[in-house]
Amino acid sequence: xxxxxxLVIFAIVVSMSLTISSATxxxxxxxxxxxxxxxxxxxxxxxxxxxxxxxxxKYKSGAHNVYKVTGDEFKSCIVxxxxxxxxFTGNDTIKLATAxxxxxxxxxSGHCDGGMKLKITVLDGAPAPAPSAASxxxxxxxxxxxxxxxxFAIAAVIMV
Numbered sequence: 001x002x003x004x005x006x007l008v009i010f011a012i013v014v015s016m017s018l019t020i021s022s023a024t025x026x027x028x029x030x031x032x033x034x035x036x037x038x039x040x041x042x043x044x045x046x047x048x049x050x051x052x053x054x055x056x057x058k059y060k061s062g063a064h065n066v067y068k069v070t071g072d073e074f075k076s077c078i079v080x081x082x083x084x085x086x087x088f089t090g091n092d093t094i095k096l097a098t099a100x101x102x103x104x105x106x107x108x109s110g111h112c113d114g115g116m117k118l119k120i121t122v123l124d125g126a127p128a129p130a131p132s133a134a135s136x137x138x139x140x141x142x143x144x145x146x147x148x149x150x151x152f153a154i155a156a157v158i159m160v
Contacts, residue, residue: 023052028104028118033058034066036111040118049122053096057104061090064106064116068094074103074119077112099124 026047029038034057049055057066066087067080080086086107087094096102099122106116 023054024050025054025056027056027058029058034064034106034116035059036114036116039115044118044120047120049096049120051096051099051122051124053122055094055096055104055120057087057092057094059090061088064090064108064111066092066094067105067107069103069105071101071103074105074117077105077117079105079107079112096122098122 026049028034029040029043032038067085069078069080072078073080094104101119101121104118105112108116
């Protein structure tokens with residue numbers, strides 16, 4: 001039995017759509033971004049971070065930076081001596097690749113002690129949320145991606 005090329009295209013489109021729609025990008029601090037005066041504990045407390053999500057640290061380049069640190073470094077605001085562990089662009093993207101607790105600080109003198117520090121817990125896999133308007137919207141988005149995949153598959157059959 002031969003597999004029709006359009007079925008392969010359909011499977012690829014659907015799997016890519018599901019992967020793309022399941023990851024979330026979080027701008028750390030929301031509209032305030034990464035700067036002094038933001039309560040990052042408050043910002044993070046109502047969010048659920050999952051493996052595959054992305055953190056984006058937005059700030060004026062040169063005014064701040066971002067270091068991923070250990071729990072002890074976080075508590076004591078110790079900046080790693082190795083600059084290759086830091087990010088300095090002002091639009092730093094960090095992919096959450098593993099489950100567990102992660103810590104981030106600003107390495108500019110006094111900034112971490114001034115509150116520029118973020119501690120989050122990254123969960124492995126998607127939780128089982130109660131049905132809500134948001135989950136219904138997500139389901140509709142998945143349906144749309146499946147429909148889009150079907151349209152591409154039909155177009156591929158017609159073109160073959």
